[in-house]
Amino acid sequence: MTRPGTRTSGEPSGRGAAEWYQQPLGAGETTADSHAHAHAHADADTDADTDADTGLSAPAPPRLTPGQAFDALYAYCAPALVQQTYLLTGQQRLAREAVERAFQLAWHRWPEVAVDRDPAGWVRAAAHEYALSPWHRLRPRPRQHLDPPPADPTDRALLTALLELPAPYRRTLLLYDGVGLDLPDTAAETESSTPAAAGRLLYARARVTERLPKPVAADDLGPLLAALPSGVRPGPVRPPDLRARADLRARRWIHAAIAFTTLLLTTTALTLYTAPDHYEAPVPPGVPVHGVPPRAAPGPLSAPQQKLRAKLRAESAAGPERLHPEAQ
Template sequence: MTRRPAPPLPPPKARRHLRETAALTQTQLASRVGVTPGTVRAWESGRTTPRGRKREAYAKLLKTLADEETARRTTRPPHAHPESTPETAPAPTPETAPAPNSGSESDPVRKPLPPEPGPAPESGPESGPKSTLEPAPEPEPGPEPVPEARPAPIALTPAQAFDALYEFGAPALVRQTYLLTGRREQAREAVERAFQTAWEHWPEVARDRDPVGWVRATAYEYALSPWQRLRPRHRHPEPPPADPGDRTLLNTLLRLPPRHRRTLVLYDGVGLDLPETAAETEASTPTAANRLLRAREAVAGRLPALADPQVLHRRLAELASNERLGAARPHAVRGDGERRARFWTRAAIAFTAALIGTTALTVRTAPTHYEPPVSPGQAVRGVPPRVAQGSLSDEELELRHKLRDQLQHGPERLSPRLE
C-alpha cells in the first residue's frame, strides 16, 4: 500500500498574498481550515509546514483562493466599456431620467442635469411632442494617458542593510536581554556580540525569514551562558532599579530558572506565540507551555497583581523601558566585529605556523634508524663491584714499590720453561 503524495503548497509569501487578496484575516482562515491563528501565522512565516489532513485542507483552500483571484482578473471590466462610451451612448430622455434624490450609494453614475427651458412648442398638426433631447456633440479623442513609471528599488549594500537591521532591533533587544540578566552592561554586550556574529554570517542572516529572531536567539544564548558566572564583573552586583515595584519584579524574574525565564520573556514580553516560542527555545510546544505556566505561577505567587497576562505584559514593558539602556552605533559594532575577526584569524595563522615549524624541527632532529637501548648493568656473584679511583692503601703502595723495584724483563719472562 503506497501513500498519496502530499499536495503542493505555494511559498509562504504567496500564501499570505492569497489570504490578503481574498480579504481574509488569519483568524477567519484558521477557522475555515480548523486550526489556531498562531498555526496559520507560523505557516505563512515559513517556520512550520502543515501535514496530513490539515495540509490537504490548507492546500485546497489556497487553490480556491487562487482560482477566485484568477477569475476576478479575467472578468474585470475594462477602463472604458465600448457600449457605455459618450460617443455612442444615447442621451437620457425626460421619462427615463432619474429624479434628483433617486440615486444610491452603490450607483456612482453622475446624475444628468435638467434641460434648460426653451421656447414653447408650436401647436399644430405638424408639431408633435419632443420625447428626446438632441445628442451631445462627440468629444475629440485625446491622447491616451501614459502610466507613471515606478522608481526602481534602491539596492542596499551589506553594510547599509546591517545598519538598518541594527537601528531597528538593537534597542528592543537590549531591553529584553536586561529582563533575562538584570545587568545593563551584560545586556548591551550580549546584543553587540550577537550583531557581530550576525555580521560574520551576514549572507545567512540576510536570507533568513526573521533576521531579528536570528540575532535575538544568539543574544539570549550569550547572555544566559553559564560561563558568565566566572567573569570578574559578575562578582560585583549592579545597582537595582529605583522603583520598589520594578525591583521586586526583577528579583522575581531572576529567581526563575533560565529556561522558564526565557520562555516567559518571549511569550509575555516579546509577544511571540507558543509555537514560535517553542522553536526559539528548542523545545516542544507542550514543554514550552509547561514552562510558561510554571513561570506565571511563580510570578503570581509573589506578585498576585500580575496574575493577569495582560498586566504582566504591560509591567514587563514598563520595567524594560524605565531603565536607560543605550546601544552603540552600528558602525562601531561592525568595526569591533571586524577587528575581532582579524585578531582570531591572525592568531589561527600564527598557531598553524608554529605547529608547522615544530613538526618540521621534529622531523629534522628525529633519528633515522633504530638504536636498541643499552641494558643496565647487573652485579656478578663473587666479583667485587668496581669502585671509583681514590687514594691507595698501604698494601697497594707496598705492592707498587715491589713491582717497580724488581726487574720486569729476563729470560724467565721471555721464554717458557720446559717441564
C-alpha cells in the same frame, strides 16, 4: 541555533533581510521614515505606470548596500533587544554587551542573515544565548557597575522573581509573555518540545505571580514585562562603529589562527627533526658474576722496580735513545 519565523513584539515581522535591500532606507532612518518611503514608492509605481502608458520608463529605486541594511536592522531592533536581555540578566551593561555581540555575529554572517525569513529573530536568539551564557558567572562585577534596583515595588519584585527562575524558564516566559511568540515558536527558539515549553511557562508564571506584592493575573504579565525595562536603552555605539569592531574582531581571530597554525607546524617540524630515525636496542642491565676473586690493589714496589722507575724518569722522553736501545 534554531530560528523560528514568527512575528515579534517590538521587532520587524518575519520578512527576510533581502527585502531591506529593496527599500532605499538610510542608515539612520526610523520606522516612520520607512513608511514615508513606502508611500513614496507607491507613488513612484503609479508614476511609472503612467509613464509606461506614455512610452517613458522610470528608473528603478536604488538598492541598499549591506552596510545600510545592517544599520537599518540595528536601529529598528536594538532598543527592544536591550530591554529583553535586561530582563534576562538584570544588568544593563551585560544587556548592551549581549546585543552588540549579537549584531557583530550577524555582521560576520550577514549573507546568512540577509536571506533569513526573520532577521530580527536571528539576532534576538543570538543575543539571548549570549546573555544567558554560564560563563558570565565567572566574571567579577565591580561595585560601581552594580545596577540599582527599580524604584517601584512591583517592578522590583518582578525583576527579582525573574532572576530567581532558571534560565530556560526565564527565557520561555519572556518569549511568550514579553515578546509575543506563540507556544510552538517559543519551544522552537528555546530548543525544547512544546509540552516542555508549556510546563516551563506555567511554572514560571506561578512563581512570578506569587512573588508580586499585588495579585496579578497570569495573562497580565506581558504589560508588566514591557513596562519594567522602559528606561534601558542601547549603548552609544553607532552601527558603523559596530561593524568596524566586528571586522577588527574577525581580523584578530584570523591572525590568532594563523599564529597558532604556524606554531603547530613549527613544533611538528622540530619534533620530526629531533626524533630518532632508527631503532636502538636498550642496554640490558648488568648481571653480577659470582666466583671471580676481587681485584687486588697493587702493593709497594720492590727495589729493582724502584730503580727502573727512577731510570725511566731520568731518561728523555724523545731522542735517539728511544729509537736505538742500548745493547746490554
